[in-house]
Amino acid sequence: MLTHYKRTPTQKVARGFSYLFMALCVCVALFPIIWVVLSSFKTNSEIFSNGLSLPSHFSFDGYVQALEIAPILKFFANSLIIATITTILNVFCLAMAGYVFAKKRFRFKNTIYAILSLSMVIPTTALMSPVYNIITKLGLYDTKFALILVYTALNMPISLMVLRSAFASIPTELEEAAYIDGAGFFRTFIQVMMPCAKGGLASAAVLTFLESWNEFTFALLLTSSTDNRTLPLSLSYFTSQFSFNYTAMFAAITIAVLPSIIVFAIFQEQVNASLTAGSVKG
Amino acid sequence: MKQKNGGWIALFLAPACILFILIFAIPLVMVFVTSLFDYRLLPRTFTFVGFSNFIQLFTEDNRFWPIFGNTVKWLFIHCIFHVTLGTLLAFILYKKPRGWKFVRVTYMIPNIISQSAIAMIFLNLYNAQYGAVNSFLKLIGLESLQHNWLFETATAFPSVTLTWFLFAGYTTTLVLAQLLSTDESLIEAAEIDGATSFQIDRLVMFPVVKKMIGTTVIMAATYMLQLFSMLYITTGGGPGTDTTNLPLYLYTTVKANNYGYANTIGVVIILLGFVTMTLIRKIFGMNKED
Numbered sequence: 001m002l003t004h005y006k007r008t009p010t011q012k013v014a015r016g017f018s019y020l021f022m023a024l025c026v027c028v029a030l031f032p033i034i035w036v037v038l039s040s041f042k043t044n045s046e047i048f049s050n051g052l053s054l055p056s057h058f059s060f061d062g063y064v065q066a067l068e069i070a071p072i073l074k075f076f077a078n079s080l081i082i083a084t085i086t087t088i089l090n091v092f093c094l095a096m097a098g099y100v101f102a103k104k105r106f107r108f109k110n111t112i113y114a115i116l117s118l119s120m121v122i123p124t125t126a127l128m129s130p131v132y133n134i135i136t137k138l139g140l141y142d143t144k145f146a147l148i149l150v151y152t153a154l155n156m157p158i159s160l161m162v163l164r165s166a167f168a169s170i171p172t173e174l175e176e177a178a179y180i181d182g183a184g185f186f187r188t189f190i191q192v193m194m195p196c197a198k199g200g201l202a203s204a205a206v207l208t209f210l211e212s213w214n215e216f217t218f219a220l221l222l223t224s225s226t227d228n229r230t231l232p233l234s235l236s237y238f239t240s241q242f243s244f245n246y247t248a249m250f251a252a253i254t255i256a257v258l259p260s261i262i263v264f265a266i267f268q269e270q271v272n273a274s275l276t277a278g279s280v281k282g
Numbered sequence: 283m284k285q286k287n288g289g290w291i292a293l294f295l296a297p298a299c300i301l302f303i304l305i306f307a308i309p310l311v312m313v314f315v316t317s318l319f320d321y322r323l324l325p326r327t328f329t330f331v332g333f334s335n336f337i338q339l340f341t342e343d344n345r346f347w348p349i350f351g352n353t354v355k356w357l358f359i360h361c362i363f364h365v366t367l368g369t370l371l372a373f374i375l376y377k378k379p380r381g382w383k384f385v386r387v388t389y390m391i392p393n394i395i396s397q398s399a400i401a402m403i404f405l406n407l408y409n410a411q412y413g414a415v416n417s418f419l420k421l422i423g424l425e426s427l428q429h430n431w432l433f434e435t436a437t438a439f440p441s442v443t444l445t446w447f448l449f450a451g452y453t454t455t456l457v458l459a460q461l462l463s464t465d466e467s468l469i470e471a472a473e474i475d476g477a478t479s480f481q482i483d484r485l486v487m488f489p490v491v492k493k494m495i496g497t498t499v500i501m502a503a504t505y506m507l508q509l510f511s512m513l514y515i516t517t518g519g520g521p522g523t524d525t526t527n528l529p530l531y532l533y534t535t536v537k538a539n540n541y542g543y544a545n546t547i548g549v550v551i552i553l554l555g556f557v558t559m560t561l562i563r564k565i566f567g568m569n570k571e572d
Contacts, residue, residue: 011479018374022385025371028448029389032403035414039406051409051417097298106291116298119306123507123555125529126548129536130309130316153305156298185290214396216511221533232398236515239402246412253406257399264394268387271394275452276459279497 033257040250047246062251069248071226072255075234082144082230083212086151090159090208091201093152098163098200099193103175120157125217132221142224150222151212158278159204166200167193203274206267213260231256313548321542335546345523345531350550352439353527356509357558359443360502368453369495373483375454376461386458390451397446401515404445408432408516432517435524442517442525446509453498460494461487496566503558507551528554 039047040062041055101113131150140146178188216232223229235256264271320329339346375382392400407414408431416428431441472482510529513519519526528551535544
C-alpha cells in the first residue's frame with residue numbers, strides 16, 4: 001500500500017540494503033539456536049572434530065542422556081508451577097488495585113499511586129541483598145513460595161500500569177448499570193469489570209509469565225536445592241555435570257529453549273500486543 | 283456510596299501495597315540505611331560506620347572504578363547503538379517488504395527465550411575447541427585469528443557485549459508497532475508533496491516515534507542496570523574485573539557475607555539509574571505528562 005514509489009537507482013540500492021539487513025538480522029537471531037539444535041544430534045567426537053559440520057545421522061541419544069543426567073523435567077515442573085502461580089497472583093492482585101485506581105475516588109489516591117510507581121524506577125538488582133535478608137528472615141529461603149512472592153512483586157509496576165489503563169478505558173456507565181441492578185462492589189468487579197478488561201488482563205499475564213519463566217538472578221540468590229530451582233538455573237547448574245558429554249549438554253539447552261519458541265510462535269500476535277501495551281507510557 | 287465502599291477500596295489496595303512494602307519499600311530503606319553500617323552475618327556485626335563504606339568504595343577499592351566504567355560503557359553502547367539497530371530494522375519493516383512479518387517474529391525469538399539459555403549458547407559458540415566462531419575461522423584458513431574469546435583480556439569485553447547487543451527485537455517490535463499505527467494519510471500527503479522515502483522517514487515518521495524510541499532507550503538502560511545472568515554464566519566477570527558490572531559485583535559481595543558494603547554498591551546502582559533515567563527523559567522530551 002505504502003510502497004508505490006517510482007524506483008530510482010538510489011532507491012534500488014536502498015531496497016538491496018534493506019533486504020541484506022533483514023537477512024542479517026534473521027541470521028543473527030536464528031544461527032545460534034540452529035547451531036545448538038544441530039549439535040545436539042552430533043556425537044561427541046563429531047562436535048570436537050568440526051564445530052560446524054552437520055550431524056552424520058540423527059539420533060536422540062543426547063536427549064535421553066540429558067534427561068538421565070539432570071532432573072530437567074523436575075526443573076521444568078518447578079518453573080511451570082512458579083510462573084503459573086505468580087501470574088495468577090500478580091494479575092489478580094493488580095487487577096484489584098488497577099480497578100480501584102482507575103475507577104474510584106478516595107483520599108491520597110494520587111500520592112499512593114505515585115509511591116507505587118516508584119517501583120518502576122528502582123533497578124531491582126540493587127535490592128538483592130535486603131530481599132535475600134528478608135526472605136531468609138521469613139524462613140522462606142529455598143522455597144518455591146519465596147520466588148512466587150518476589151516475582152509477583154517484581155512484575156507489579158508493569159501489570160499495574162497495563163491494568164489501570166485497561167480499566168480506565170471501560171465506560172463508567174457499565175459500572176453504574178451494575179450497581180443499579182443491585183450488584184455489590186465485589187460482584188461488579190468480578191462479573192462486569194473483569195470480563196471487559198480481558199485484553200489488559202491477557203497482556204499483564206503474558207508479560208508476567210514470560211518474566212518469571214525466564215528470571216535468573218533472584219532464583220539463583222534465593223534457592224539452593226533441586227526441589228526448588230528453576231529451568232533457567234538448571235543450565236548453568238549442570239555445566240559441570242555435562243563436562244565431556246557435549247551432546248547431552250546441547251540437548252539440554254534445546255529442551256530448555258524449544259518450549260518458549262513454540263509457545264511464542266503460536267501466540268506471537270498476543271505477545272507482541274502485550275509488549276506494546278506494556279510499553280505505552282512506560 | 284463513597285463512604286460505603288471505603289472498606290472495599292482498602293481491601294482491593296491491600297495486596298499491592300503489602301507486596302510493595304515487603305519487596306520494594308523495606309528493601310529500599312534497608313539499602314540506604316545499611317550502606318552506612320558494617321553489616322555482616324556470621325559473626326553477626328551491625329556497627330554504624332558513617333560514610334566509610336562509600337569512602338572505601340570510591341578511594342580504596344581498586345576494583346570499583348573499572349567495574350563502574352564497564353557498567354557505564356555498556357549503558358552507552360546499549361542505549362545508543364543497540365536501540366539504533368532495532369530502530370533501523372523497524373524503519374525497514376514498516377514499508378512491508380516481502381517477508382517482513384517473518385523477520386519480525388524470528389528477530390524477536392532471542393528476546394523471548396531465557397537470558398541464561400542465550401548465555402549458555404554463546405558460551406558454546408565462543409568455545410575455544412569446538413565453538414562455531416573458531417570452527418569458522420579454521421574453515422576459511424584463518425586459524426591465526428582464533429581466540430579463547432570469552433576468557434582472554436583482549437577479546438572478553440567485546441565478545442560478551444555481542445551476546446546481548448545484537449538482539450534488538452524488543453526495540454524493533456515496539457517502534458514498528460508505533461510506525462504501523464500511524465495514519466497513512468500523513469505519508470500520502472508527504473508523497474504528493476514530492477518527498478522521497480528517505481525524507482518521509484526522517485521528517486515525518488521519526489518525529490512520530492521519537493517518544494517510543496525514548497521508551498525503548500529507557501528499557502535498554504533498565505536492562506543494562508539489571509544485567510547479571512549473561513555475565514555470571516559466560517565470563518563470570520573475568521578475566522580479572524574486565525567484564526564485571528555493578529550487579530555482579532554486588533552479588534559477589536553479598537555472597538562474601540558483606541551486606542553493608544553490598545548495599546553501598548546498591549546505592550550507587552540506584553543513583554546511577556536515577557541519573558540515567560532523568561537524562562534520557564530530558565533528551566527525548568518525556569518529562570511532561572501527555
